[in-house]
Structures are given as C-alpha cells and as structure tokens.
Amino acid sequence: xxxxxxxxxxxxxxxxxxxxxxxxxxxxxxxxxxxxxxxxxxxxxxxxxxxxxxxxxxxxxxxxxxxxxxxxxxxxxxxxxxxxxxxxxxxxxxxxxxxxxxxxxxxxxxxxxxxxxxxxxxxxxxxxxxxxxxxxxxxxxxxxxxxxxxxxxxxxxxxxxxxxxxxxxxxxxxxxxxxxxxxxxxxxxxxxxxxxxxxxxxxxxxxxxxxxxxxxxxxxxxxxxxxxxxxxxxxxxxxxxxxxxxxxxxxxxxxxxxxxxxxxxxxxxxxxxxxxxxxxxxxxxxxxxxxxxxxxxxxxxxxxxxxxxxxxxxxxxxxxxxxxxxxxxxxxxxxxxxxxxxxxxxxxxxxxxxxxxxxxxxxxxxxxxxxxxxxxxxxxxxxxxxxxxxxxxxxxxxxxxxxxxxxxxxxxxxxxxxxxxxxxxxxxxxxxxxxxxxxxxxxxxxxxxxxxxxxxxxxxxxxxxxxxxxxxxxxxxxxxxxxxxxxxxxxxxxxxxxxxxxxxxxxxxxxxxxxxxxxxxxxxxxxxxxxxxxxxxxxxxxxxxxxxxxxxxxxxxxxxxxxxxxxxxxxxxxxxxxxxxxxxxxxxxxxx
Numbered sequence: 001x002x003x004x005x006x007x008x009x010x011x012x013x014x015x016x017x018x019x020x021x022x023x024x025x026x027x028x029x030x031x032x033x034x035x036x037x038x039x040x041x042x043x044x045x046x047x048x049x050x051x052x053x054x055x056x057x058x059x060x061x062x063x064x065x066x067x068x069x070x071x072x073x074x075x076x077x078x079x080x081x082x083x084x085x086x087x088x089x090x091x092x093x094x095x096x097x098x099x100x101x102x103x104x105x106x107x108x109x110x111x112x113x114x115x116x117x118x119x120x121x122x123x124x125x126x127x128x129x130x131x132x133x134x135x136x137x138x139x140x141x142x143x144x145x146x147x148x149x150x151x152x153x154x155x156x157x158x159x160x161x162x163x164x165x166x167x168x169x170x171x172x173x174x175x176x177x178x179x180x181x182x183x184x185x186x187x188x189x190x191x192x193x194x195x196x197x198x199x200x201x202x203x204x205x206x207x208x209x210x211x212x213x214x215x216x217x218x219x220x221x222x223x224x225x226x227x228x229x230x231x232x233x234x235x236x237x238x239x240x241x242x243x244x245x246x247x248x249x250x251x252x253x254x255x256x257x258x259x260x261x262x263x264x265x266x267x268x269x270x271x272x273x274x275x276x277x278x279x280x281x282x283x284x285x286x287x288x289x290x291x292x293x294x295x296x297x298x299x300x301x302x303x304x305x306x307x308x309x310x311x312x313x314x315x316x317x318x319x320x321x322x323x324x325x326x327x328x329x330x331x332x333x334x335x336x337x338x339x340x341x342x343x344x345x346x347x348x349x350x351x352x353x354x355x356x357x358x359x360x361x362x363x364x365x366x367x368x369x370x371x372x373x374x375x376x377x378x379x380x381x382x383x384x385x386x387x388x389x390x391x392x393x394x395x396x397x398x399x400x401x402x403x404x405x406x407x408x409x410x411x412x413x414x415x416x417x418x419x420x421x422x423x424x425x426x427x428x429x430x431x432x433x434x435x436x437x438x439x440x441x442x443x444x445x446x447x448x449x450x451x452x453x454x455x456x457x458x459x460x461x462x463x464x465x466x467x468x469x470x471x472x473x474x475x476x477x478x479x480x481x482x483x484x485x486x487x488x489x490x491x492x493x494x495x496x497x498x499x500x501x502x503x504x505x506x507x508x509x510x511x512x513x514x515x516x517x518x519x520x521x522x523x524x525x526x527x528x529x530x531x532x533x534x535x536x537x538x539x540x541x542x543x544x545x546x547x548x549x550x551x552x553x554x555x556x557x558x559x560x561x562x563x564x565x566x567x568x569x570x571x572x573x574x575x576x577x578x579x580x581x582x583x584x585x586x587x588x589x590x591x592x
Contacts, residue, residue, distance in 0.1 A: 002311045002420030004053040006045030006114045009551065010356060012037065014363050017537035018530075021106060024367065027374040028104045037110070044111040047087065048118035051080050056119040059260020060423050064201070066252045071200040071262045077122060081203040085155030089115075090126055095137060098149040104374065105292065109299065109366040113359070116303035120427050121260030125158060127296055128198040132159025132210050134289040136229070139277035147235055148208050158204040162193040162211040162230075162266060163286070170440050172212065172283070173221035179213035179228055179273060189213055189230055189273040192250070192265065195434070199264030200232075200249035206241060207232040209266070211273060212282050219280060227282035228273035246271040257426030290435075291388050295365050297435045298391035301399025302358035304428035308406035308421060309351040315410050315419075316344055338409075347409050351402050353531075353562040356555070358395050360530030361523075365391050382457040386449045387526065393441035394523025396431040403428045442515040445522070446500060458497060465490045465529060472532075477539050482532040485563040489525045492570035496521060496577045503580065513581030521573040528567045531559040 015021050015037055022033045055076045062074040084090060093108040094100025108130075115123040133152050136144060151157040168174035177191025189211055193199075200207065209230040218224035234242035250265040277285040320335040329336045338344045365387055371380035407414035407421040414421040432438050450458050469483050496518050504511030538555035546552050 001057060001418075002307070002424075003314070004049055004056075004118050004307050005310060006041070006048055006117075007306065008038070008041045008045055010359065011041060011110050011113070013537070013551075013555070014360050014534075015106070015110065017541060018360055018533050019363060019367060021367065025375075026104065026367070026370050028102070029106075029370070032104070032107070037107070040107060041110060041114075043087070044089070044114050047084060047089065048114040051083055052115060052118035052122055055080055055122060055260070057420060057423065059119065059121050060257075060427075061259075063259035064252055064262040066200075066249060069200075069248050071202065071249055071252065071264070073201050073203060073262065074260050077260065078203055080122065081125065081155070084126070090129065090155035091153035094133060094153040095149070098137075098145065099153045104366075104370045106363060106366040106370055109295070109363060112296065113299055113303050113306075113362075116300050117307040119260070120300055120304060121258040124258065124261045125198045125201065125203055126155075127293075128161065129155075129157075129159040130296075131161055131289045131293050132208055134292060135161075135210055135227070135285055136208075136276065138288040139227070139285040140229070141276075144229060144274065144276065147239070148229065148231075151206070151239075152208060156204060157206040157208055158198060158201065159208045160196055160198050160210065161286070161289075162196055162199075162209055164195050165192060166194055170436065172225060175212060175214060175225065177211065177213040177268065179215050179226060179275075181215065185274075187213075187215070187228060187273045187275060188270045189228055189247075189268045190270050191268050193268070194265050195253060196264045196266045197261055197434075199262060199266045201262045205233075206235075209247070210276070211268065212286065213273070215279060222283050224280055225282040226279055227276045227285045229276050230268065230271050230273040234272065256429055257423065258430055291369060291384055294388045294392040294435050294441075295362060295369065295384075297431050298358075298365075298395040298399075299362050300431045301396035301428060302355050302362065302402070303399075304424050304431070305351060305358070305399045305402030305406070306355045308403040308424040308428075309348070309355055311419070311421060312351065312406035312409035312414075313339075313348060315413070316348060319410075344409060347405050349558070349561045349565075351405050353558050353566065354398050354402050354527075356534070356558060357527040357530050357562055358399070360534055361526050362391060362395065364530065379457075379460065382453055383460065386445075386452070386457045386461065389436075389441035389445040389449060390519055390522045390526060392435060393432075393438040393445075393519045394526075396428070397438055397520070398523070400425070400428045400432055438519070439516060442519040443512065445519050446511055446515040450497065450500065462490065462494055465525070468529065468532070472536060475536065475539070478532065478535045481560050482528075482535045482563055485567050486525070486528045486532050489521075489528050489567050489570040492574045493518075493521055493525050496574050499578050507581065509581035509585050511581075513584040514577035517573040517576045521570045521577075524567055524570050524573075528563060531562050535559045 016034055021029050059074040065072045091100035093103050093105050096102040129152055136148055152159055165175050179187040179189050211228045211230045212225050214224050215226055233244055236242045246269045248267050250267045253263040316339040317337055319338045320333055321338050322335055324336050324340040329340050368380045368384035371377045403424040407425050410421055413419045469487055500511040534555055538552040541552045
C-alpha cells in the first residue's frame with residue numbers, strides 16, 4: 001500500500017524562505033509567521049496522513065454507488081468528512097461574517113495541497129463547495145448569502161457547479177437548459193447537466209447547485225446565459241430544510257480515475273431556482289471563481305506528483321537490482337538498491353525538481369490572488385489572470401507525466417494495483433481535462449490573455465523577470481547556474497510573443513498552432529523563476545549558518561538540475577512555434 005508523508009518542511013521553505021509571506025504587505029499576512037503556519041500545517045498534515053490517505057485506495061476500489069436516486073460514497077468517507085467539518089477545514093479562507101476563519105488563500109492552498117495529495121477524490125467534495133461559495137459570496141444578494149453561506153462554510157451543506165451538457169462542453173453558448181420565470185421571482189429550471197463532480201452524495205444534509213441556464217427570449221450564445229442557485233432541498237424561512245426540489249441524479253459516470261468522487265448526470269425537471277447576479281450575466285458570475293478553481297486544479301497536478309514521487313523514492317531505496325557500475329554499494333546484499341543507477345536517478349530528479357518547483361509557482365499564484373482580493377490590486381488580478389492558464393495547463397500536463405515517471409520507477413510493480421502508483425496516474429489524468437482542457441487553456445492564453453490590457457500584463461511579467469535578474473546579478477553563487485539560464489529562457493518566451501504579434505495578424509493559424517508550445521514554454525520560465533528564487537533563499541540560509549545544511553544544499557542541487565535539464569526546452573518550443581501553422585493545417589480533414 002502506498003503511503004503519504006506531508007512535506008511540511010518543504011512547504012514552510014516556500015512560504016517563508018522563498019515568498020517571505022509574513023513580511024508581505026497584504027492584509028492578514030502579518031499573522032502568518034513560521035510558528036503560526038507550522039501549527040496549521042501540522043494539524044492539516046495529520047488529517048491528510050491519518051484520515052484521508054488511508055481512504056484513498058478504499059475510494060478507488062469501492063467507488064460511489066447509486067441506488068434509488070441516492071448516491072453512497074465509499075466506506076469511511078462520511079466519517080472522514082465529519083472530522084474535517086468539525087475541525088473547521090471547510091471554511092479556512094471563508095468570510096468570518098458567515099462563520100469562516102478568514103485566512104488568506106495562501107493558507108487554503110498550502111493545506112489543500114496536502115489534502116489533495118492524500119486523497120484527491122475526497123478533497124474534490126470540499127473544492128466544489130468552495131467554488132460555489134465563492135460565486136455566491138461575490139454575486140449573491142445579502143439574503144442569498146445569509147441563507148446559504150453559513151451552512152456551506154460550516155460544511156453542513158455542499159455545493160456544485162453545473163455547466164456541461166451532453167451537446168456542449170467548452171462552447172457553453174450551446175446549452176439548452178431553460179429557466180422559466182415565475183410570478184414569485186423564482187425560476188423553473190429544466191434540463192440535463194453531465195459530468196457534475198459531487199453532484200449527489202451522502203456527506204451533507206443539502207447540496208446547493210449553481211446551474212447555468214437560459215431564460216427564454218434572451219440573447220443567443222453566451223450572452224444569454226444566467227446563473228441560478230438550485231438547492232437539492234428547499235430552505236425554509238427559518239433555515240430548516242423543506243421539500244426535495246425537482247432534481248435528481250440520473251446516473252454515475254464510469255471513469256478512469258477519481259472513483260471516490262461522485263461524477264453525476266443531473267436532471268432538472270422544473271426545479272425551483274433563484275437567479276444569482278444579473279440576468280444574462282451568468283458567465284461573468286462563473287468566471288469570478290475560475291482563477292481560484294483553475295489554480296486548485298494546477299495544484300492537483302503536482303500534488304499527485306508529490307505523493308507518487310514519495311512512493312517511487314521509497315521503492316528505489318529498497319529495491320535491489322544490479323550493481324553500481326562504479327563499485328558495489330551494498331556488499332552484504334545480493335544486489336544494490338536501484339537508486340544507485342543513473343537512469344533511476346534521472347527519473348527521480350525529474351519528479352523531485354518538478355514537484356518542488358511547481359509548489360513555488362502555485363504558492364506565488366496564491367499570493368497574487370490574495371493581493372488582488374485583499375488589496376484590490378488590479379495589477380495583481382491581471383497578473384494571476386495571465387498566469388492561470390499556465391498554472392492549470394502546464395502543471396497538470398507535467399503532474400501527470402510525473403506520476404507516470406513514478407510508476408516507471410517501480411517497473412512491473414508500478415503496473416499493479418497492489419503498489420498503488422497506477423491510481424495516481426489515473427487520478428492525475430482528469431486534471432488535464434476538467435476546468436477547461438489544456439488545449440483550451442493554451443488558446444485562452446494566446447488568444448485572449450496575451451493581448452489583454454493592451455499587452456501591458458505580459459510586458460509586466462517580462463519586466464518582473466528582468467528586474468529580478470538585475471537585482472541579483474551580483475550574486476556570483478547563483479548567476480551562472482540560475483540567472484543566466486532564466487534570462488535565456490525568458491528571451492525565448494519574448495521571441496515567441498513577438499512571432500505571434502508579427503505572424504498572427506497575417507495568419508491566425510500561425511499563432512494558434514503554437515499556442516500549446518507557448519503555454520509549456522511559459523510554464524518552464526515560471527518554474528525557472530521559482531527555482532532561481534528558491535536558490536537565493538537556500539544559499540542565504542547556508543550563508544547564515546543554517547543547521548540543516550543537507551536540506552538547503554539539496555534545494556540548490558535540485559534547482560540546478562531543473563535549470564540544466566528542463567529549462568532549455570524553451571528553445572525547442574520556440575523552434576516549434578516559429579515553424580508556423582502550415583504543417584499543422586496542411587492535411588485535409590478527409591485525409592486523416
């Protein structure tokens with residue numbers, strides 16, 4: 001059976017050594033000193049390793065069941081959920097006015113990493129509720145907030161987001177679900193939604209569905225979409241639960257992974273719904289929570305990579321096969337542990353350098369979300385909006401790849417259920433698909449985000465990288481191995497952007513054909529920036545006589561590996577981008 005050890009020391013390194021959160025000028029960050037975050041992480045780590053992780057394989061093997069319209073979650077999930085709810089983990093960053101703890105998003109992100117590594121399918125129930133809470137908090141009326149938020153924040157009620165329908169996924173303008181106005185101001189919601197994570201389950205007393213639908217007579221396409229609150233059970237004036245609404249789970253999807261999460265077909269048969277936000281402004285309300293939701297999915301990518309890496313490393317240290325070519329390392333045994341072999345080391349270093357770099361990238365993104373929300377900083381909002389498709393697309397691509405590498409470390413054992421690595425591979429795969437497929441993320445990045453604010457935000461990113469390099473170029477300990485590679489990679493990214501500007505106007509296919517490569521290139525640059533910052537932090541700790549030399553020296557070694565073995569991929573992506581779209585589009589559709 002696989003195991004999970006919360007990487008609290010690594011998390012603290014990013015929070016305090018790299019990001020220096022307690023010194024940041026963001027409301028609420030002054031309370032986040034090392035002692036405070038250590039206490040939170042220790043408790044979250046216990047929940048992750050002692051409660052959630054033991055249920056990960058259980059959830060995968062048992063899955064969810066649907067009987068007579070009732071979905072049962074796997075054995076132990078309800079008890080685990082109740083423990084999380086009682087511990088206050090469902091409202092970590094929620095508004096204190098409605099019962100939340102009001103902590104910054106960075107705290108939710110750090111604790112959420114551990115919960116996702118331990119049991120991704122379970123954590124999704126909390127994640128979907130959080131997304132629904134965010135939308136209601138941002139766009140709901142005060143009455144709606146009072147009615148729903150307190151119970152959702154406490155974990156007594158769950159939440160979902162209902163977007164996709166059988167005939168449409170990304171192109172939401174094609175949705176057919178109708179919302180017919182009623183005399184009392186409510187709406188009758190009729191239609192079918194598919195692939196609804198946490199759509200029906202037995203963890204909470206009520207589930208608050210947020211449903212996209214069209215009011216008859218409204219504009220065509222996405223301009224005619226509105227958002228509605230559709231509770232599973234109606235809520236009485238005194239807050240108690242009333243009659244069951246006219247909605248049901250019509251089936252459970254048979255999926256490749258995340259078996260412990262109920263992915264439902266939801267049928268709405270004239271269900272009572274309540275408009276949230278403005279008529280025909282449903283997409284605006286939905287996109288309020290997209291930055292946080294997609295950052296959480298990017299987190300899922302590397303969180304699965306983290307737990308897979310941990311188990312691959314343990315196997316590599318114990319498994320005896322062959323002898324070290326430079327000399328026997330285990331003379332008393334029949335063979336040496338496989339970690340002595342260069343290709344196994346390469347495999348493990350690929351995993352380690354990705355996971356640790358990804359953590360720095362995501363946590364930086366979380367601080368931008370906090371900066372945008374807590375300081376009303378428009379520049380921070382613009383920067384995280386630019387980075388979100390990169391965080392989601394790059395980190396889930398590479399996160400899945402990391403789980404495959406971990407599985408490969410185990411050889412044949414990795415292909416069997418007994419060792420558990422194959423579950424991480426299957427679970428990680430969905431993160432590349434939901435919340436907008438990674439291809440869509442790349443199109444959003446190149447087609448919308450690069451040109452947003454007149455290109456000011458992407459230029460601000462380049463200026464940020466340049467300023468960082470200039471500020472630290474006198475640091476000879478890191479210049480050649482970290483700053484110079486980062487500068488070269490950033491120039492590749494700028495060259496790709498210039499190509500899009502010059503060639504994209506002539507032929508849009510030249511830009512769109514290179515969008516995926518640009519997303520991956522951008523991801524490498526952000527990872528390089530994170531590793532350069534980590535190297536400075538690690539070198540500073542060593543210079544100041546840190547007691548744990550091995551920890552900080554390992555950071556430097558791992559960072560060098562990424563800068564030398566992965567960051568140069570920007571040149572390959574640039575070559576692919578500048579080859580244009582001709583060969584991509586040359587073959588007639590009929591000839592595939």
